[in-house]
Amino acid sequence: MTIALAKWPPTSANTQPLRVVFVRTAEGKARLLRHMNEGNVAKTRSAPVTAILAADRRFHEHLPTILPFRPEMKDHLEAQNEARERMATFNSTLQAAYFILAVRANGLHAGPMGGFDASGVDREFFPDGRLHAILTVNIGHPGDNPWFGRLPRLANDEVLQWA
Numbered sequence: 701m702t703i704a705l706a707k708w709p710p711t712s713a714n715t716q717p718l719r720v721v722f723v724r725t726a727e728g729k730a731r732l733l734r735h736m737n738e739g740n741v742a743k744t745r746s747a748p749v750t751a752i753l754a755a756d757r758r759f760h761e762h763l764p765t766i767l768p769f770r771p772e773m774k775d776h777l778e779a780q781n782e783a784r785e786r787m788a789t790f791n792s793t794l795q796a797a798y799f800i801l802a803v804r805a806n807g808l809h810a811g812p813m814g815g816f817d818a819s820g821v822d823r824e825f826f827p828d829g830r831l832h833a834i835l836t837v838n839i840g841h842p843g844d845n846p847w848f849g850r851l852p853r854l855a856n857d858e859v860l861q862w863a
Contacts, residue, residue, distance in 0.1 A: 705802035711791040713773060714766050717759035718795035719831050721752040731824050736836070737815035747811070747838035752821060753799060754831040755792035760784055789834070796835050803839055811838035 703720065711717070723732050729745060732752070736744050744750050760777035767773060777784045796812070803810040813836045821833040 703802070705805055706795065706799040709795075709798045711794055712787065713763070713770070715759050715787055715791045716762070716766060716795070717756045717788045718792040718799065719754045719756050720799070721754065721825055723750045723752060724748065732821070732836070735817040735820035735824060736813075737817075740813045740815045740836075743811060743813070743838055744836070748840040749838075751799070751837045751839060752825060752833055753792070753796045753835040753837060754822075754826060754833045755788040756831055757785065757788055758830050759788055759791075788832075792834055796837075800837060803837065808839050809842055812836070813838065 706718075707716070723729060729750070732750060733741055733744060760774050763774040763777070764771035777787070800810045800812055816833070816836055818833045821836075822829070822831070825831075826833070
């Protein structure tokens with residue numbers, strides 16, 4: 701299962717702020733589609749499942765459980781809104797990458813998309829303000845005529861250095 705694979709890789713201080721909403725019903729898709737950028741509507745509509753990946757802005761409430769040797773971090777981060785937001789953003793983004801790899805490890809294709817109105821998705825799916833959408837990921841198998849093949853990647857000598 702994708703979530704089981706995605707939950708084990710590390711995050712800083714074991715914060716685990718990523719939350720996932722799997723959208724697969726017609727009603728859920730309709731709610732999501734109105735917030736997708738025009739170029740992502742057809743792809744999202746045709747995907748069997750779209751995952752909304754979100755950062756839990758109150759992740760620190762779980763720290764006494766998931767970081768039992770540093771329970772005081774909960775109170776520290778409660779008082780540090782900016783630091784807490786940075787940690788939520790960084791670590792949920794890291795977990796989003798793990799999630800995509802887990803989807804692919806399960807033999808599915810993952811189409812991550814940042815082209816959506818995050819504020820609109822937040823209002824639609826997370827009205828209490830605790831979660832903040834960071835990415836949507838279409839999940840499934842490509843059809844007979846996928847949008848396009850794998851795009852080129854930079855060569856190793858363009859992205860790697862040795863010191």
